[in-house]
Amino acid sequence: xxxxxxxxxxxxxxxxxxxxxxxxxxxxxxKPITPSPGNGTLYVGVFPDHFQVIDEATxxxxxxxxxxxxxxxxxxxxxxxxxxxxxxxxxxxxxxIDIATRKSLDHFTLSEGTRKVRIKTLEPDPLHxxxxxxxxPVVKHVDRWEIEPSSLIQYDLATHKVASTLPWxxxxxxxxxxxxxSPDGKLLYLFSEQDVLIYDTTTLKQVDRWELSKxxxxxxxxxxxxxxxxxxxxxxxxxxxxxxxxxxQKRRMMGIGRVNLSARKVDFYxxxxxxxxxxxxxxxxxxxxxxxxxxxxxxxxKFDLDMKRVSARVPFNGRPRMSLKTSSNGxxxxxxxxxxxxxxxxxxxxxxxxxxxxxxxxxxxxxxxPGAAPKAARTN
Numbered sequence: 001x002x003x004x005x006x007x008x009x010x011x012x013x014x015x016x017x018x019x020x021x022x023x024x025x026x027x028x029x030x031k032p033i034t035p036s037p038g039n040g041t042l043y044v045g046v047f048p049d050h051f052q053v054i055d056e057a058t059x060x061x062x063x064x065x066x067x068x069x070x071x072x073x074x075x076x077x078x079x080x081x082x083x084x085x086x087x088x089x090x091x092x093x094x095x096x097i098d099i100a101t102r103k104s105l106d107h108f109t110l111s112e113g114t115r116k117v118r119i120k121t122l123e124p125d126p127l128h129x130x131x132x133x134x135x136x137p138v139v140k141h142v143d144r145w146e147i148e149p150s151s152l153i154q155y156d157l158a159t160h161k162v163a164s165t166l167p168w169x170x171x172x173x174x175x176x177x178x179x180x181x182s183p184d185g186k187l188l189y190l191f192s193e194q195d196v197l198i199y200d201t202t203t204l205k206q207v208d209r210w211e212l213s214k215x216x217x218x219x220x221x222x223x224x225x226x227x228x229x230x231x232x233x234x235x236x237x238x239x240x241x242x243x244x245x246x247x248x249q250k251r252r253m254m255g256i257g258r259v260n261l262s263a264r265k266v267d268f269y270x271x272x273x274x275x276x277x278x279x280x281x282x283x284x285x286x287x288x289x290x291x292x293x294x295x296x297x298x299x300x301x302k303f304d305l306d307m308k309r310v311s312a313r314v315p316f317n318g319r320p321r322m323s324l325k326t327s328s329n330g331x332x333x334x335x336x337x338x339x340x341x342x343x344x345x346x347x348x349x350x351x352x353x354x355x356x357x358x359x360x361x362x363x364x365x366x367x368x369x370p371g372a373a374p375k376a377a378r379t380n
Contacts, residue, residue: 030058033353035346040328040371043099044336045072045086045364052358053102056328056368059344059356065102069093074119075364079126079181079235086364091118094131096157099369108160114140120150121176125201126185130156130163134177149173152190154204164204166190169197182261183235189261196261210264231368232281232326236262239288239305241279244270256288256303269308277301278323282330282347287311289333289347291324298322300333300350314350328370336366 042054043065051065051072070088072095077084083105084097095107110117121134133155137148150173156163168174169192178191181201188199191212198208230238242257252274258267277290286306292299298318304311321338326347333350335343340361344353 030060032057033059033344035331035348036329037332037344038328038330038370041369042334042342043084043367043369044342044358044362045075046340046358046360047071047363048360051084051097051364054342054356059354061356061358063102065097065099066104067095067097068104069095069107072364074122075367076122076124077231077367077369078124078128079183081369083124083128084367085122085124085131087119087122089363091120092116094119094122106157108155108157110135110137110155110162116140121179123179123181126181126183128157129185130154132177132179132188134175136175150175152177166199166204170194180230180238180261212266232283232285234285236260239279239281239285241277241290242268243274256305256308271303271310279303280324280326281305282326283328284330287330289324289326291318291322291335293318293320293322295320300345312350316345316350316352323366325366325368328368334366334368336362338362342366 037056037059040056042056043051044054045067046052048071049067051067052061053063053065054060055062067086067088070090070093072086073089074087075084082099084099086095086097087093088095092111093107093109096105097103098105110119116138118136118138119133120136123132125131132152134150134152136150139146139148152166152168153162154164154166155161169190180189181187182189186201188201190197190199195212196210197206198210199205200207233239237258237260239256239258241254243252243254245251246253253270254272254274254277255268255270256279275292277292279288279290281288288303288305290301290303292301298316300312300314300316301310302312303309318335319338322335323337325334325336326332327334331347332353333345333347335345340358342356342358344355345351346353
């Protein structure tokens with residue numbers, strides 16, 4: 001009897017080892033999940049040095065993208081969704097990755113010798129000609145560190161040189177900047193606390209200015225930008241959570257604004273007293289979702305963008321340091337950030353569905369790219 005039990009356990013162990021030894025592509029032949037999150041591909045940076053590639057329909061890992069210059073951190077997805085522009089954890093090096101082939105196209109650094117240049121913000125040009133960056137140089141001397149002023153620069157990707165430096169809006173130096181390009185790449189919009197400065201990307205000269213500091217309605221205070229999520233927005237638009245001051249009670253109010261950059265218009269409406277709630281718009285731009293993340297008080301929020309209201313607030317067992325993304329069809333919500341997992345929730349019922357174990361701590365944002373990963377790229 002003991003002999004039979006021993007050989008049974010041995011056979012089971014051998015079978016498990018055989019399955020684990022299969023290529024990832026073979027292991028990923030899992031059944032689609034319900035409700036279906038769509039047929040996209042998820043990409044997320046994972047410790048220590050790569051991006052995991054996840055088949056959205058089955059919630060299984062199907063491959064990885066190597067990151068060769070360190071640990072992937074701040075990552076920007078190009079407008080055409082073909083490239084990642086990723087800054088490594090030390091904020092000195094940038095690697096450009098082709099998503100289809102999962103290979104590095106280029107990498108660069110501005111650091112040289114004892115002068116270390118930290119990259120605080122990076123926004124890629126839609127035509128892949130250059131990147132706009134906020135940098136903060138520091139110089140190591142024998143007895144001290146010298147911290148130089150931060151700069152907003154244009155870096156030419158062909159020549160690997162700084163092409164130009166922009167003056168700070170109103171002469172106010174800052175650590176980061178909120179920037180967005182026009183769909184054709186001809187204009188750069190630089191957002192400040194008071195207005196939007198508009199630059200010609202060929203000459204990098206300021207060509208116009210849009211005063212967003214003016215109240216949206218008489219008596220209201222100026223806009224304060226909240227979380228911006230442009231992934232599912234139309235080119236040239238962005239929808240975000242804003243805060244304004246109530247003209248009667250002098251309270252901070254939150255609302256949703258849809259900004260048309262080319263027409264310089266804002267469609268804004270208030271939702272109620274200001275609270276710390278995130279904002280993530282679903283595909284189709286009919287609904288959006290947010291997270292309330294007070295310790296011991298975690299809630300999903302659902303925003304009906306057509307009816308201009310909060311349509312649901314649902315408590316759930318959350319965790320500290322959460323981020324939220326919607327699936328490629330908007331039917332599933334992804335909770336991620338601190339830790340090594342992505343939790344899936346039904347976007348209609350807010351019920352927990354399952355967890356994806358990434359095999360390492362998350363180091364970057366999560367990117368949901370519609371469409372399956374290219375077959376040629378499915379290598380281990």
